[in-house]
Amino acid sequence: MGNAFVAAVNDENSLYYNPAGLASVQRSFFELLSVTVTANQNLIDLGQTDSADQTAAVGNLVGNKIYAEEGLGLLSFTAPYWGWSFYQNAVFDAQVHNPTIPYFEALVYGQVTAIGGFAFTLWDQQLDIGTSLKYVYRQGIGKTIHIVDALDPEFSDDLQNELVDKSQIAPDVGVTYHYDRWYNFQLKASAVMKNIGGMDFGSSGSFPTTVDLGLASESEVLGFDLLVAADLVDSTFQTTAKKSLARNLNLGAELGMWKRSNGGHHFLAFRAGKKGPYPTYGFSLNPPLLPIMIDFASWSEEVGAVAGAKEDQRTSLQLSFNF
Secondary structure, three states, X not given: OOOOOXXXXXXXXXXXXXXXXXXXXXOOEEEEEEEEEEEEHHHHHHHOOOHHHXXXXXXXXXXXXXXXXXXXXXXXXXXXXXXXXXXEEEEEEEXXXXXXXXXXXXXXXXXXXXXXXXXXXXXXXXXXXXXXXXXXXXXXXXXXXXXXXXXXXXXXXXXXXXXXXXXXXXXXXXXXXXXXXXXXXXXXXXXXXXXXXXXXOHHHOEEOOEEEEEEEEEEEEOOEEEEEEEEEOOOOOOOOOOOOHHHHEEEEEEEEEEEOOOOOOEEEEEEEEEEOOEEEEEEEEOOXXXXXXXXXXXXXEEOOOOOOOOXXXXXXXXXXXXX
16 A cells, blocks of 8 residues: 555554554454564565575675565554554665675664554544554664675674664654545545654664654445555655655555454455555455464665665565454
8 A cells, every 4th residue: 555554544553653543443453473574676586596696696786775574463452442562573674885895784673662552532533633652672783794894703793792772762643533524435634743752773773753644535336445545754854865755655545345353354455556656566365264364565665865766676475363
């Protein structure tokens, strides 16, 4: 869905996109375990290259990224108006430089996140207000690494000494307004302020305070549930060097059939959208009688200075065991 979810969110993802979405949760959802694996296309291509050719293949990636992430969710629960979530993830994010002797600008970290939140409604359920509080513990490093550095016997000790070991706490506050005056056409407008006060992890990255805006509409077409959404993420442009609406505008749509009891997720849902300048697509499979859900997504991140400058294609697969 192009990551356009600020106003559309109505499930366990509310804790991460917009806590006001907790007021739209209709059915309880308990996630016993979820496993997520994400990789960019450069890493996938590198993994398919013969070992004898990998050095040359790395050289061909000059100016591009190698990216991988794994995630593990555990014992998360969401119900109407409240919920909590525990999540662990590890990230390897490296930019390759110099075709002759490649070196990397690398960001590597592991982190644990605990988040909880609640929401309430006003004005005859037209206005939803939600808040959440997240705790993030991160251990990692951001560093320029040369291949010759790895040959130094003290390299691992130096890395250990430069590791950042830090925890941060920050709240999110969001609002959603429902406009339901048109038959079979439910419109929602949302705003959320995330990471209030900022979260700084030194060389291993940071989360500045951002304001995201969203619009979404839900309707029914030929027996299918249709969701369309548009988000302007980081509307004050805190995370980019240059202001660009084309980079920060996300668009998405979902077509789903047969809502199930586990949080109201569909048995089958197809998604498509546009994240900044790049197209996205994905699907979910939530088979009956089985406590599992499979999600697939393909999208691109802009890693250049402006929209359309440098595309980084990524693929993600998630398996969730839930009730």
